[in-house]
Amino acid sequence: MESSFDVARIRSHFPILEQKVRDRQLVYFDNAATTQNPLAVTDAISDYYNRYNSNVHRGVHHLSQVATEAMENARKRVARFINATHSHEVIFTRGTTEAINLVATSFGQAFLKPGDEILLTTLEHHSNIVPWQMACERTGATLKVVPVNLRGEIDLEELAGLLSERTRIVAVAHVSNALGTILPVKEIVKLAHRYDIPVLVDGAQAAPHLRVDVQDIGCDFYAFSGHKLYAPMGIGVLYGREELLNRMPPYQGGGEMIEKVSFEKTTYNELPYKFEAGTPDVGGIIGLTTAINYLATTGFDEVIRYEDELLDYATRKLRSIDGVTLIGTAARKTGVLSFLIDNVHPYDAGTIIDHYGIAVRTGHHCAQPLMDYLGIPGTIRASFAFYNTTAEIDLLAGAIEKVKEMLA
Amino acid sequence: MTIEETGKQIAAEFELFDDWMDKYNYLIELGKGLPLIDESKKKPENLIVGCQSRVWISAEYMDGKVVFHADSDAIITKGLVSLLLRAINNHTPDEIMNADLSFLDNTGLKDHLSPTRSNGLVSMIKQAKFYAMAFKAKETGTL
Numbered sequence: 239m240e241s242s243f244d245v246a247r248i249r250s251h252f253p254i255l256e257q258k259v260r261d262r263q264l265v266y267f268d269n270a271a272t273t274q275n276p277l278a279v280t281d282a283i284s285d286y287y288n289r290y291n292s293n294v295h296r297g298v299h300h301l302s303q304v305a306t307e308a309m310e311n312a313r314k315r316v317a318r319f320i321n322a323t324h325s326h327e328v329i330f331t332r333g334t335t336e337a338i339n340l341v342a343t344s345f346g347q348a349f350l351k352p353g354d355e356i357l358l359t360t361l362e363h364h365s366n367i368v369p370w371q372m373a374c375e376r377t378g379a380t381l382k383v384v385p386v387n388l389r390g391e392i393d394l395e396e397l398a399g400l401l402s403e404r405t406r407i408v409a410v411a412h413v414s415n416a417l418g419t420i421l422p423v424k425e426i427v428k429l430a431h432r433y434d435i436p437v438l439v440d441g442a443q444a445a446p447h448l449r450v451d452v453q454d455i456g457c458d459f460y461a462f463s464g465h466k467l468y469a470p471m472g473i474g475v476l477y478g479r480e481e482l483l484n485r486m487p488p489y490q491g492g493g494e495m496i497e498k499v500s501f502e503k504t505t506y507n508e509l510p511y512k513f514e515a516g517t518p519d520v521g522g523i524i525g526l527t528t529a530i531n532y533l534a535t536t537g538f539d540e541v542i543r544y545e546d547e548l549l550d551y552a553t554r555k556l557r558s559i560d561g562v563t564l565i566g567t568a569a570r571k572t573g574v575l576s577f578l579i580d581n582v583h584p585y586d587a588g589t590i591i592d593h594y595g596i597a598v599r600t601g602h603h604c605a606q607p608l609m610d611y612l613g614i615p616g617t618i619r620a621s622f623a624f625y626n627t628t629a630e631i632d633l634l635a636g637a638i639e640k641v642k643e644m645l646a
Numbered sequence: 647m648t649i650e651e652t653g654k655q656i657a658a659e660f661e662l663f664d665d666w667m668d669k670y671n672y673l674i675e676l677g678k679g680l681p682l683i684d685e686s687k688k689k690p691e692n693l694i695v696g697c698q699s700r701v702w703i704s705a706e707y708m709d710g711k712v713v714f715h716a717d718s719d720a721i722i723t724k725g726l727v728s729l730l731l732r733a734i735n736n737h738t739p740d741e742i743m744n745a746d747l748s749f750l751d752n753t754g755l756k757d758h759l760s761p762t763r764s765n766g767l768v769s770m771i772k773q774a775k776f777y778a779m780a781f782k783a784k785e786t787g788t789l
């Protein structure tokens with residue numbers, strides 16, 4: 239399968255992968271937490287700092303103009319990446335968490351009242367739960383939660399049944415970080431929009447593995463993080479529909495988001511600047527677009543196909559090991575393989591697997607309500623990117639056998 | 647034996663293994679061997695929540711010495727817990743409060759005691775010292 243995709247060449251773009259951990263070649267299977275940056279990205283960032291680092295939007299001088307142009311071109315590139323109608327619907331944030339907090343705070347302030355309901359699902363990441371709980375505390379709204387089944391899927395009818403005239407917003411993951419389930423976000427939006435209820439999609443795990451088209455999905459907000467998309471930490475995106483963003487108050491106050499300040503009254507700048515107070519992370523923004531361009535040049539469709547093959551291979555491989563139980567067996571999945579080994583605590587398994595130079599994550603993956611629902615302390619999670627190989631998956635399988643020998 | 651002497655002894659035992667796997671196999675044996683805590687003591691008040699594994703700890707004070715009982719749901723954590731208890735159990739509150747537990751650095755297992763592992767061990771040590779402090783305060787009537 240790897241013949242159609244030159245993974246050796248791809249790996250040469252990611253120098254971090256070529257290192258030994260505990261005397262063994264590193265196997266990096268923690269991509270759902272953070273992906274690695276290709277040289278193109280780190281080069282673009284150092285080029286920014288070495289050649290045109292300058293504050294944006296405020297200067298008439300040359301460097302400031304170059305930096306501003308780079309940032310605004312980046313915004314257009316991100317808009318094209320997710321097929322937003324307008325580039326001013328793209329707001330740069332520190333990441334998914336900040337993007338969701340922005341909406342929970344700002345949308346909450348504009349639209350939430352006591353007795354209103356916010357609809358989430360059981361499989362949400364804490365970043366798509368806690369901001370809404372905080373909004374509930376501020377406004378008197380309450381949370382409703384769509385259950386998942388044991389395969390890790392949600393049922394659309396159940397979701398529809400939980401929508402009511404009190405529902406003000408639906409906030410759902412596009413892809414579950416703990417289980418890899420792809421949620422039917424387009425259908426969820428259709429259901430919610432029947433009652434004019436806006437939908438926020440947490441796309442942190444989807445942006446790297448799926449073609450995201452916000453117009454096709456029809457969602458009102460879409461959030462994702464650069465550091466899970468081969469770009470640096472500290473940069474992320476909130477897409478918001480123009481019409482809704484215009485009706486929301488600013489999130490933070492400061493420079494850039496204002497039109498005119500006096501001590502009596504401040505008028506706010508237009509989109510997107512209204513939501514971008516303070517000096518932005520221009521270097522990170524350059525890194526993010528470079529990563530998006532890198533994916534495009536590599537061939538995003540091939541990347542996706544190859545990653546699906548990796549997940550299939552890993553699923554079959556781990557299924558064939560006695561005593562391994564897969565957690566999350568939804569019909570549609572991407573990127574993530576969560577599992578447990580009979581009679582072995584995930585922490586113990588992770589400790590041994592780490593000694594084989596293999597980076598997996600163990601624990602609740604910031605989805606405690608989901609783990610509680612499944613009645614497990616956590617899982618061992620291997621998550622894949624297109625620089626991984628089937629040979630690495632074989633190494634993981636070998637390490638699992640060792641864990642069983644030592645612990646089961 | 648003082649806490650430090652037991653610590654040295656434990657470190658010496660671990661130095662005999664040059665392979666990480668042997669160290670872990672030993673730790674796993676320790677973890678498996680010991681029913682450390684009564685099920686009835688596994689109540690929420692005694693639970694230390696780490697992100698990764700959970701640790702329960704309770705303590706008794708008898709004849710001027712503290713005896714801890716502890717347990718964990720992860721076997722490697724449990725093995726480490728049993729090492730800690732072997733060192734600090736049956737000592738006076740003062741000895742426990744002032745104990746130098748750096749012997750664990752020499753076992754080759756110290757990663758587990760880094761606060762970033764969030765397996766509850768670091769909090770467990772803190773909790774053990776709190777217990778010692780409380781017993782002492784109660785005895786000297788300063789509580």
Ligand SMILES: Cc1ncc(COP(=O)(O)O)c(C=O)c1O
Pocket residue numbers: 270271332333334335336363365366411413414415440442443463465604
């Ligand atoms: C589904 C999901 N939502 C939100 C987040 C939070 O992303 P960030 O930490 O980049 O803000 C993550 C990251 O783990 C995630 O997987």
